[in-house]
Amino acid sequence: MADNFVVSARKYRPVTFDTxxxxxxxxxxxxxxxxxxxxxxAFLFCGPRGVGKTTNARIxxxxxxxxxxxxDVEPCGECESCVAFQNNxxxxxxxxxxxxxxxxxxxxxxxxxxRYPPQTGKYKIYIIDEVHMLSSAAFNAFLKTLExxxxxxxxxxxTTEKHKxxxxxxxxxxxxxxxxxxxxxxxxxxxQIAKKEGIKTEREALELIAQKADGGLRDALSMFDLNVTFSxxxxxxxxxxxxxxxxxxxxxxxxxxDALLAxxxxxxxxxFNEVLKKGFDGHLFVIGMLEHFRNLLVSKDSATxxxxxxSETAKNKxxxxxxxxxxxxxxxxxxxGGQCDINYKASKQQRLHVELCLMKMAKLTEVLxxxxxxADEKKKPNVGAGPGGVPLASAQNDNNGSSPNAQGxxxxxxxxxxxxxxxxxxxTITYQNAPNGKGLPLGKLRSTVNLSTSITDTPAPTQxxxxxxxxxxxxxxxxxPVTMEALKEVWAEFSRMREQNGGAVxxxxxxxxxxxxENMTIELVLDNLHxxxxxxxxxxxxxxxxxxxxxxxQIQLSHQIAQSDGKRNPYTPQEKFNVLAERNPALxxxxxxxxxxxxx
Amino acid sequence: xxxxxxxxxxxxxxxxxxxxxxxxxAHAQLFDGPVGGAGIALAWAFATFVNCEDRxxxxxxxxxxxxxxxxxxxxxxxxxxxxxxxxxxxxxxxxGELTPKWRAFLEEHPYRALPEWLAYINATGNQQGxxxxxxxxxxxxxLSLKAFEGEFKIMLxxxxxxxxxxxxxxxxxxxxxxxxxxxxxxVSSQSDKLLTTIISRTQRVAIRAFTDxxxxxFLAQKGIxxxxxxxxAYLCEGNLxxxxxxxxxxxxxxxxxxxxWMRKCYSRDFVSLVKLADEFDTxxxxxxxxxxxxxxxxxxxxxxxxxxVEELLRLQDEELSFVQKFGxxxxxxxxxxxxxxxxxxxYHLERNARxxxxxxxxxLTAARTMRG
Numbered sequence: 001m002a003d004n005f006v007v008s009a010r011k012y013r014p015v016t017f018d019t020x021x022x023x024x025x026x027x028x029x030x031x032x033x034x035x036x037x038x039x040x041x042a043f044l045f046c047g048p049r050g051v052g053k054t055t056n057a058r059i060x061x062x063x064x065x066x067x068x069x070x071x072d073v074e075p076c077g078e079c080e081s082c083v084a085f086q087n088n089x090x091x092x093x094x095x096x097x098x099x100x101x102x103x104x105x106x107x108x109x110x111x112x113x114x115r116y117p118p119q120t121g122k123y124k125i126y127i128i129d130e131v132h133m134l135s136s137a138a139f140n141a142f143l144k145t146l147e148x149x150x151x152x153x154x155x156x157x158x159t160t161e162k163h164k165x166x167x168x169x170x171x172x173x174x175x176x177x178x179x180x181x182x183x184x185x186x187x188x189x190x191x192q193i194a195k196k197e198g199i200k201t202e203r204e205a206l207e208l209i210a211q212k213a214d215g216g217l218r219d220a221l222s223m224f225d226l227n228v229t230f231s232x233x234x235x236x237x238x239x240x241x242x243x244x245x246x247x248x249x250x251x252x253x254x255x256x257x258d259a260l261l262a263x264x265x266x267x268x269x270x271x272f273n274e275v276l277k278k279g280f281d282g283h284l285f286v287i288g289m290l291e292h293f294r295n296l297l298v299s300k301d302s303a304t305x306x307x308x309x310x311s312e313t314a315k316n317k318x319x320x321x322x323x324x325x326x327x328x329x330x331x332x333x334x335x336x337g338g339q340c341d342i343n344y345k346a347s348k349q350q351r352l353h354v355e356l357c358l359m360k361m362a363k364l365t366e367v368l369x370x371x372x373x374x375a376d377e378k379k380k381p382n383v384g385a386g387p388g389g390v391p392l393a394s395a396q397n398d399n400n401g402s403s404p405n406a407q408g409x410x411x412x413x414x415x416x417x418x419x420x421x422x423x424x425x426x427x428t429i430t431y432q433n434a435p436n437g438k439g440l441p442l443g444k445l446r447s448t449v450n451l452s453t454s455i456t457d458t459p460a461p462t463q464x465x466x467x468x469x470x471x472x473x474x475x476x477x478x479x480x481p482v483t484m485e486a487l488k489e490v491w492a493e494f495s496r497m498r499e500q501n502g503g504a505v506x507x508x509x510x511x512x513x514x515x516x517x518e519n520m521t522i523e524l525v526l527d528n529l530h531x532x533x534x535x536x537x538x539x540x541x542x543x544x545x546x547x548x549x550x551x552x553x554q555i556q557l558s559h560q561i562a563q564s565d566g567k568r569n570p571y572t573p574q575e576k577f578n579v580l581a582e583r584n585p586a587l588x589x590x591x592x593x594x595x596x597x598x599x600x
Numbered sequence: 601x602x603x604x605x606x607x608x609x610x611x612x613x614x615x616x617x618x619x620x621x622x623x624x625x626a627h628a629q630l631f632d633g634p635v636g637g638a639g640i641a642l643a644w645a646f647a648t649f650v651n652c653e654d655r656x657x658x659x660x661x662x663x664x665x666x667x668x669x670x671x672x673x674x675x676x677x678x679x680x681x682x683x684x685x686x687x688x689x690x691x692x693x694x695x696g697e698l699t700p701k702w703r704a705f706l707e708e709h710p711y712r713a714l715p716e717w718l719a720y721i722n723a724t725g726n727q728q729g730x731x732x733x734x735x736x737x738x739x740x741x742x743l744s745l746k747a748f749e750g751e752f753k754i755m756l757x758x759x760x761x762x763x764x765x766x767x768x769x770x771x772x773x774x775x776x777x778x779x780x781x782x783x784x785x786x787v788s789s790q791s792d793k794l795l796t797t798i799i800s801r802t803q804r805v806a807i808r809a810f811t812d813x814x815x816x817x818f819l820a821q822k823g824i825x826x827x828x829x830x831x832x833a834y835l836c837e838g839n840l841x842x843x844x845x846x847x848x849x850x851x852x853x854x855x856x857x858x859x860x861w862m863r864k865c866y867s868r869d870f871v872s873l874v875k876l877a878d879e880f881d882t883x884x885x886x887x888x889x890x891x892x893x894x895x896x897x898x899x900x901x902x903x904x905x906x907x908x909v910e911e912l913l914r915l916q917d918e919e920l921s922f923v924q925k926f927g928x929x930x931x932x933x934x935x936x937x938x939x940x941x942x943x944x945x946x947y948h949l950e951r952n953a954r955x956x957x958x959x960x961x962x963x964l965t966a967a968r969t970m971r972g
Contacts, residue, residue, distance in 0.1 A: 004780060007626050007803075049800040099769035100737060133769045160797055219800040225626055226803045229619040246806040266909040273912050279808030348943050349896040355903065356936060 009221040012193050013055055015086075016074045020052055020059070021189045021217055022181035029176070030060055031073040039064065040174040042146050042155040044131075046162040047178025050218030053158040054129055056178075060156060061085070061093045061125040081121050092118045093125045099133040107138040111145045114153050124153050131157040132164040139166045146172045180215025183207065183309065189217065190224050199228055200235040207311055208241050248280055250314060253292035254321060260333070261325055265362040269355055282354050283344050290337045296322045297330045328368050336360045480551040484517055490549045491515075494542060507534050520554040522546075525562050535559055573598045601644040601671065601710060603659045607814045609638050612807060616646050617658060625650070626803040628775050628784040633807030635789045636839030640758055641710035642807060643785040644670075647678055650783065651750035666750055673703040677750040679742050681757045683714065683729035685721060695735060711840035713789075714759060731763045736770040743774060743782055753779075757786040761793040768795050775801045809838030812914065819843060834914055835893065854894040859922055865966040866929065873963045881956035888955055892946045899939050902927050906935070934969035941965050 014020045017027040033039050043060070045053040059075070062085045066075040075082050084090040096110070110126065118124045128134075134142070146155060146169065157173060159165065187206040194201045209227070213220035223245055227236045230244045242249050252275060259267035275285050298304045299315075299322040308315055340357035347353035495511040510531045516523040526532055539557060546555050570576045577598045581587040590596065603613045619625050631639040645660075648670040652660035660667050669675040681695070682702050688694035698721060705712065705720050718729055739755060747753045763771070775784060775798065786802060788794065810818070812833040818840060819829035824847055836842040864873050880888065898919070904912050905927040915923060941962050948958055 005623050005625055009801075010777060049797045097770070097773040099766070099772055100740060102766070102770075130769055130772055133766065216796075216800050222626070222800065222803050225624070226805075229622070229624045229626070229803070230615045232618070244806075246804075265907050269904065269907065269909045269912065279806065346947075348893075348946050349900060349939070352896065352900040352903065352939060355900070356939070359903075359907065 007222065007225050008193055008197075009050075009218045009225075012196075012221070013058075014052070015059065015062070015077070017056075017059055017063070018072075018074060020056060022185040023052055023056065023178055026056060026176050026178065030056070030063075034064055034069075035073050039154065041149050041153065042173040043157065044162070044165070044170065044173035044175045045156065045158040045178060046160070046175065048180055048215060049160055050213075050216030050220075051178040051181055052217065053160075053178055054127070056176075057127045057129075057156040057158050058093075058095075061127060061154075064123050064154070065090070065092055065121045065125070067121070092121045092123060093127065095127040095129065097130060098128050099130040102133045102135050102138060104135060104137040104141050107134070107141045111141070114145060114149060117150065117152050122152065125156065126153070127156045127158065129158045130160075132159040132161040136166065139169055143168055143172070181217050182215075183210035183213075186210035186213055186215075186217055186220045190220060193221070193224070194236070197228070198234065202236065202238050204311060205236050205238040205241045208238060208247065209245070211309065212245055212247060246280070248275060248285065248288050250292065250310075250317075253289060254317060256289065257292065257296070257321060257325065260358075260361050261329065261365060263362050263365050265359055268358045268362055272354060272358060276351065282350050283341070286337060286341050286344060286354060286357070290334060290341065293330050293334050293337065296325050297327075297334070300327060300330075326368065329364055332364050332368070333361050336364070479554055482517075482520070482550050482552050482555065486550060487517055487522070487546070490546055493549075494545050498538075504534070506530065507538070510534055520552070521556040521558055524557065524559040526559050527562060529561065532559065532561060601641055601648060602662050602667075603642075603645045603649065606638055606641050606645060607818055608810065609642065609807065612642060612805065613645075614658075616642070616805070617649065620650055620655070625783065627778055627782060628802040629786065630791060630794075630799065630802040630804045631785065631787045631807055632791045632804050633789065634809045634838065635713050636711055636836075636841030636843070637789070637807055637809050638711065639787040639789065639807050640706065640712070640756075642805075643756060643787050644673075644706070644710060647675075647754045647756060647783070647785060650752050650754065651675065651677065673706060675750060675754075676748040677752065678754045678756055679739070681731065681735055681739065681755065683717065683731055683759050683762045684735070685718060685723035685727040685729060687730065687732045688734060695738065709840075709844065711844070713839070713841035714762075716841055716845075729759070729762055731760070731767055733764065733767040733770055736763070736767040739771065740774050743779055747781060752781050752783050754783045754785060757784060760786050760788050760798070761790045763794075768798060772797055772801070810840055811838065814838075815840065815843050819847065822847065835897065854891055855919055855922070857891060858894055858898060861963070862926060862966070865963055866926075866970050868967045870964075870967070873967070874960060877956050877960040877963065880959040881954075883955075885949070885955075888949060889946065892942055892949065895942055896939065896946075898923065899935055899942070902930070903935050903939075906932050930970050934966070937969055938962075938966055 017031055020027050043057075045057055047053055062082060063069070063073065063075045065081045065085070067079040067081055068076045070076055077083075077086070081090065081092070085093055094113070096106075114124070114126070149155065155173075157165075157169075162170075162175075162177075187203070187210040190206050190209065191201060191203075194206075205227075209220050209223045213223060223241075224236070227241050227244050228234065231237070231240060241247070252271060256268055256271050259271065272285070276282060295308055295310070295318050298307045299318045305315075305319070308318060310318065336357055340354060344350060344353060491511075495508065498511065499508055510526065513524070515525070524535070526535065543555065543557055546557075547553055570579045577587070577591075581591075591598075603617070606613070629643075631643050633639045648667055649655065649660040651666045651670065653664040653666050654661040660670075662668075662671075666675060670678070673680070680699055680702055682698075684694050684698065686694075701721055702717075705717060714729055718727065723729070743753060743755070745753070760768075772795075778784070784802070791799065791804070812830075815833040815836060815838060816826070816829045819832060820826065822844075824832075828847075832843050832846045836846060861876060864876060880891075883891075901913050901915055901919075901923050904910070905923050913920065913923070945953075945958050945962050949955065
């Protein structure tokens with residue numbers, strides 16, 4: 001083993017601003033600052049891992065100390081300062097690892113050093129890497145120096161976690177936010193390096209690496225090295241990259257989705273088994289599957305197709321499959337899969353957990369078909385579309401909203417869904433609680449599932465509003481006389497209605513009681529404050545109902561809270577004393593004369 | 601440890617060997633594989649190979665001075681980092697004290713899991729295992745030395761996910777640009793818990809879990825009869841640490857127990873179900889969990905069988921025939937429900953629910969739903 005192998009990320013670390021990949025907005029700014037001599041005393045470089053923070057800090061340090069800058073503001077690489085820097089021997093550039101030297105003493109040392117001007121060159125530069133790990137005492141000790149350092153000192157702070165840095169530090173620095181590097185740039189960069197290393201590459205393989213790197217060039221280069229290591233003939237091929245990087249080929253997901261759409265459960269289970277056999281993690285598989293569904297969802301609409309970040313061939317495949325997968329299937333599958341993802345870690349038999357999830361997905365098409373069937377049977381004009389385009393949620397609502405007697409087959413299906421489709425089923429559950437106790441006449445609410453008011457114009461909303469109008473319009477011009485019997489009857493009717501609609505027990509207790517009726521005013525005697533609140537809540541409904549039924553606008557309702565008739569028992573020592581003293585006033589004298597206090 | 605002593609994983613071995621032969625060894629490599637897999641063994645073998653004085657084409661020689669030191673893990677250029685039971689006190693060299701134990705621990709067999717290690721060093725109940733920042737600093741100082749005799753200084757690093765935040769950050773700089781001739785061999789089983797900044801500095805070597813055949817083979821080498829070995833392989837899902845634990849358990853007949861339980865549930869024999877629950881209560885907690893584990897595994901097979909994916913079944917003999925008969929009788933919807941019940945039950949059992957009540961509850965649900 002002659003010379004050391006150095007990983008590409010280090011070997012090809014850029015040494016001039018020009019060679020930095022994908023951060024032109026930062027390099028141009030820095031170059032301009034150097035050219036016009038507008039250098040700030042402190043910089044903060046932040047951004048995700050592997051995008052060039054440390055690299056840029058070093059280039060900046062090298063450039064501002066270079067004695068003979070080139071035309072386009074790049075270091076010459078030949079002068080004394082540059083050579084010293086390249087040999088890691090520059091006295092003017094100090095690189096500190098803030099993560100292992102994070103105490104306040106380390107910063108004090110640094111501040112002490114800053115006091116001495118540079119012996120050669122114009123500037124003394126301090127690169128403080130991983131600066132987010134400084135303790136807060138260290139940060140604070142640093143503040144004064146950072147704000148007003150000697151003219152020759154420049155600080156460059158670099159970190160991945162900007163949010164951990166004190167605002168007082170942030171306000172003293174010029175902040176440069178580094179971007180994630182675009183996959184295309186990464187792929188291009190690797191291609192160049194591969195050429196220099198004499199390695200043959202496939203463009204698709206490089207794109208795959210770039211995608212997997214998620215914007216970090218160092219990640220990409222690490223992966224590239226790995227693939228070169230693993231290849232037998234110095235060639236990086238797509239197939240091998242998939243294997244080495246442990247990426248699941250999207251073909252699996254295409255096959256899986258096809259099987260799911262066909263409702264072929266055993267096929268999907270076999271695919272899953274194949275994936276696991278290859279050593280892939282079940283959780284990653286689930287996440288990948290969700291991503292695949294997302295991609296299909298995105299490709300359904302021509303406006304969003306551009307959100308696909310895949311190669312051209314893959315894009316066509318997605319477009320092709322997305323025509324076959326219905327929107328409702330994708331949405332429901334996403335929700336089933338999301339649930340599976342959430343509970344994955346907690347599950348004891350994780351493999352089985354995923355398999356059950358797959359089973360639910362495989363049955364989705366069947367369920368959706370039934371939904372459409374049921375909807376068609378009802379001959380609802382709005383539902384027309386079936387599984388082709390209407391999301392499941394609205395299809396359900398149409399069924400529910402049609403009429404209260406629609407509780408045949410379709411409702412059972414909905415119940416079955418409730419367990420398997422958490423998110424789509426959720427709204428159906430919430431509606432029952434929401435409007436309760438509002439001013440709306442509750443008598444109709446059972447049959448009007450008005451979730452879809454904002455989504456579609458199903459008949460439901462009109463049904464909700466109708467009774468209100470009736471309540472207003474139906475009030476007669478002339479008031480009819482009201483008899484006690486009629487009133488009692490209507491009252492009892494109202495009470496029954498509330499009970500059927502799931503009114504609270506305490507409400508029933510409040511309603512089912514005798515009342516007085518004088519001068520068109522109902523007088524109700526309540527037991528406690530709680531009943532009063534209840535009554536106030538339903539009062540508008542109740543009165544509206546009574547006035548309408550009895551054809552009389554004059555009816556009023558008043559109430560009062562009954563005084564507790566039972567005598568209050570003395571509990572506290574003071575109360576007991578008072579009771580006793582009332583019976584025997586001499587006790588007061590006794591207390592007063594001896595200055596006694598109540599305490600027993 | 602030599603490559604040839606490790607079962608399977610031929611691709612990974614070949615790739616590692618080739619990287620040395622092509623002089624293409626990255627300075628930081630992340631051996632990423634499931635718990636109880638071959639990660640640490642491969643890293644050990646790789647370290648042996650790298651420093652071997654007489655490298656063979658497909659393995660280290662196993663005879664030279666370096667190899668024999670590596671066999672006992674006492675090579676002076678190999679540093680070990682492993683989880684400690686607690687933060688060392690000021691001036692205490694806990695890592696140094698525990699290193700001999702660590703060597704002995706790995707020499708027993710190298711497919712280990714964290715709980716085993718903690719038990720091995722007698723860590724008390726709530727000591728979880730950590731790698732404190734002090735260790736990160738000691739790495740930095742150790743690596744500033746030159747190699748004593750081998751070509752490379754090697755840092756064998758087990759369970760990096762236990763690094764705390766400070767410790768992990770303190771490693772970043774050295775991990776990116778270590779001194780010459782330094783290798784970090786990092787063995788992780790939960791790489792998703794590592795800092796992304798660490799992952800991006802390493803080359804990831806993916807390691808798959810052991811297959812059932814490899815587990816069976818491994819157990820056969822340890823002198824366990826074939827039937828039992830197959831049973832264990834079925835339960836441990838490629839985790840050799842778990843497999844070793846299971847071999848130490850007394851032979852039990854989970855299947856008979858399970859079959860009896862299910863039959864009684866199916867025939868709705870409530871009187872004997874109550875008796876069975878009492879019996880269940882007297883078993884140890886580990887055994888109770890074992891039965892639930894087995895039940896879940898078997899339910900999975902039932903589920904597969906009912907959905908017509910017979911080729912995935914890994915059962916044999918009586919278990920297979922049980923699944924076939926039972927699968928015909930039982931209502932498919934019930935299986936899903938019962939799986940949920942048992943998963944919940946497992947959760948409650950771990951948190952000290954009364955086994956008797958729990959078991960009877962599950963039995964009753966089973967009896968109610970099974971016949972559909």
